[in-house]
Amino acid sequence: MPELPEVETARRLIADEALHRRIADVDDSDTFVCRPHAPGELRAALTGRTLTAARRRGKTMWCETSEGGPDLGIHLGMGGRIVVTSADGQVAEGGGPRRRDAQPRKPEWDRFTLGFADGGSLVLFDKRRLGRVRLDPGIDALGPDAAEVTPAEFGRLITRGSVAVKARLLDQSRIAGVGNLLADEILWQARVHPGARTGTLRPADADRLYRALESALASAMTRGGVHTGDVIAARHPGGTCPRCGAEMRHGTVGGRSTWWCSREQAPPDR
DNA sequence: AACAATGTTCAGTC
């Protein structure tokens, strides 16, 4: 699930609940999640320190650490969540869909753990194991955060080149934070065909896409996740457009499963 | 059992 809104929720959770608590132990034994670090490397670097700030760019988070320690980078991957337990055992989650009943949490799905001296912990919980933890993650390769990109920058980024517009929205080096569901929602809101080539977009298209980006992000934050998007519920065989009722189409664009309205998001003429 | 899944990365081609 994690796209920008979920990652921001997880970041806030860390900022609110996990800072300034002394790290007493670190479980970094999952060598895939912690690659390229060897087991024990993160423990050695973090034990005794505290997290002092939680930051985010796109879907990448990192925590600054005390005494000039390294940054702790965390990526939620395809389905990771952050679970913070307080000193008195209260559990708080961030990064997954907001829901009343907590999902089952098998201990073996805890992929990385900071144990605090107060008895609580911060856990990267991730069934699919595609999440990632690393020291000093470089964020230079990421484009501007999707929540902060200016209309002018966005217009440039979304019209340059000739790739399918959805592939461009998903390109983290251009705009950081948009994932597969958010991309479908943005394109649907803006009534742009996902396969339209970036070079064929007119300024009016770029404007609608920018406004759709803003509103899709705001709505996902308010409602509690990108899965709450208006068109997301129609993303299944037989689904119909929530606006006009026309059949939804399905295909692969930019290597990802893609759904669009057969009437309102007509293929570009060529 | 085969296939798809909300993400990233790397090898390969143009």
Added chain:
DNA sequence: GGACTGAACATTGT
């Protein structure tokens, strides 16, 4: 070198 494509990655759910 840049732009672009497709497969691989680990695991679960359908």
